[in-house]
Amino acid sequence: MAADGAQTPAPAPAALRVAHEPQGTDLEAAELAAAQFLRALGVSTDSESLRDTPRRMTHAYAELFSPRPFDLTTFPNDEGYDELVLARGIPLRSVCEHHLMPFVGTAHIGYLPGQRILGLSKLARVLEHFAFRPQVQERLTKQVADWLQHQLEPKGVGVVIQAEHTCMTLRGVQATGTATMTSTLLGLLRTDARSRSKFLALTGLPR
Numbered sequence: 186m187a188a189d190g191a192q193t194p195a196p197a198p199a200a201l202r203v204a205h206e207p208q209g210t211d212l213e214a215a216e217l218a219a220a221q222f223l224r225a226l227g228v229s230t231d232s233e234s235l236r237d238t239p240r241r242m243t244h245a246y247a248e249l250f251s252p253r254p255f256d257l258t259t260f261p262n263d264e265g266y267d268e269l270v271l272a273r274g275i276p277l278r279s280v281c282e283h284h285l286m287p288f289v290g291t292a293h294i295g296y297l298p299g300q301r302i303l304g305l306s307k308l309a310r311v312l313e314h315f316a317f318r319p320q321v322q323e324r325l326t327k328q329v330a331d332w333l334q335h336q337l338e339p340k341g342v343g344v345v346i347q348a349e350h351t352c353m354t355l356r357g358v359q360a361t362g363t364a365t366m367t368s369t370l371l372g373l374l375r376t377d378a379r380s381r382s383k384f385l386a387l388t389g390l391p392r
């Protein structure tokens with residue numbers, strides 16, 4: 186409790202170990218299922234070049250569903266830096282949970298610091314943490330923003346994602362070149378027009 190009676194949030198820990206969240210994997214079973222899946226679709230795995238494809242498929246998806254653990258390193262905001270910190274154009278790759286086809290693009294992730302600042306690389310690592318699982322873009326965007334707000338307790342968070350969903354560009358409606366945009370703004374980036382406008386200016390997106 187501060188002297189004026191206001192609640193002061195507890196500072197975030199200097200480094201929080203963010204673990205991989207295994208759901209229980211059985212690579213052998215997945216490989217057998219992949220072979221069966223391909224056979225059922227009339228794709229023969231008899232040739233030398235396709236013989237290992239079920240194993241490759243299994244490992245490819247296992248990789249895309251396994252975010253790497255990392256330390257969420259934070260530092261005290263000793264200088265009282267009170268403008269935006271923004272990582273622009275972070276590469277994004279994820280897998281849509283409806284078709285298990287990739288969606289790829291870029292993310293812009295920013296925050297207005299409170300008592301602590303974040304190790305810059307962690308903005309990309311948090312994105313990867315939530316992207317490496319079957320996802321929808323809306324949930325991914327919100328999860329990254331909510332998580333940063335919760336862990337860092339900044340004055341505001343903004344996340345904008347632009348991605349191409351191959352399930353709608355390579356198949357189905359085949360709307361080649363379509364970019365899907367999503368955004369989540371929290372705290373001052375949501376409520377304060379000046380902060381929001383600055384955030385959008387730094388992302389390079391139209392305001």
Ligand SMILES: Nc1nc2c(ncn2[C@@H]2O[C@H](COP(=O)(O)OP(=O)(O)OP(=O)(O)O)[C@@H](O)[C@H]2O)c(=O)[nH]1
Nearest residue numbers: 281282283284320321322323350352353356357358
């Ligand atoms: N909201 C949202 N929808 C997504 C995302 N990724 C894929 N989808 C959509 O999920 C929907 C699944 O719809 P369904 O009608 O069940 O699937 P479908 O018959 O293959 O549909 P089409 O893709 O239209 O051929 C499609 O409209 C996809 O475009 C995402 O990140 N967010």
Ligand SMILES: [Zn+2]
Nearest residue numbers: 281283284352
């Ligand atoms: Zn899809």
